[in-house]
Amino acid sequence: MNEDIVNYLNEIRRDFSGKALTEESVHKNPIEQYAIWFEEAVNAQLLDPYAMSLTTVSANGQPSTRIVYMRGIKSDGFVFYTNYNSNKGSDVAANNKVSLNFFWGELERQIRVEGEVEKVSEVDSDAYFAQRPRESQIGAWASSQSEEIRDRKQLEEQVAFYTEKFKDKEVPRPVHWGGYVVKPTKMEFWQGRPSRLHDRIVYTKDRNDWKQSRLSP
Numbered sequence: 001m002n003e004d005i006v007n008y009l010n011e012i013r014r015d016f017s018g019k020a021l022t023e024e025s026v027h028k029n030p031i032e033q034y035a036i037w038f039e040e041a042v043n044a045q046l047l048d049p050y051a052m053s054l055t056t057v058s059a060n061g062q063p064s065t066r067i068v069y070m071r072g073i074k075s076d077g078f079v080f081y082t083n084y085n086s087n088k089g090s091d092v093a094a095n096n097k098v099s100l101n102f103f104w105g106e107l108e109r110q111i112r113v114e115g116e117v118e119k120v121s122e123v124d125s126d127a128y129f130a131q132r133p134r135e136s137q138i139g140a141w142a143s144s145q146s147e148e149i150r151d152r153k154q155l156e157e158q159v160a161f162y163t164e165k166f167k168d169k170e171v172p173r174p175v176h177w178g179g180y181v182v183k184p185t186k187m188e189f190w191q192g193r194p195s196r197l198h199d200r201i202v203y204t205k206d207r208n209d210w211k212q213s214r215l216s217p
Helices: 004-017 029-045 087-096 122-130 134-143 152-167
Strands: 051-059 063-069 072-074 077-083 099-103 111-120 178-191 199-206 209-214
Touching: 029 072, 029 099, 029 111, 029 178, 051 077, 051 087, 063 087, 077 087, 077 122, 077 152, 122 178, 134 152
Parallel strands: none
Antiparallel strands: 051 063, 051 099, 072 077, 077 178, 099 111, 111 178, 178 199, 199 209
């Protein structure tokens, strides 16, 4: 790695690890606090600040984790888009409790989210799908996500089929593709500090309010 980049990242890490995370300094609403941290991550020019791990649990109790992109923040949660027929879609249809994790190592920050997931409106899914690159729109039709296929050629054949099918037309959103919103019931903000004496502030949903507490590192 370029030495200038290494030095830059180290400077960022030292700067943020020196910032105390206190009950007085954080926003009373954890989603608003996330927005503050997210803006700082973007301004620090981190690679993929939108990336988050999503853990679902199947009907038989098997957890499964993958990286997805956060594509929107609502007042009540975090939005991502996917194929509803995928493994993650099958999992949340059976068990709507999920967890998210954002890890920004350069800033020594981590945000853990526990909550429940539900589909966003068709209007929201249509609007997001319409702004995607055409190649990604075709891909949503061509890929039967999580299903076993014969080989790469089969996928390429599907791409060619739908490219021809929608030639000179707008690509409509497939009914099996759309968004989910994860509505938090618990969020933890972790800030790395010297000597492993890290700051951990937890928000727990209490009806329509949020209760704050501190955890030992």
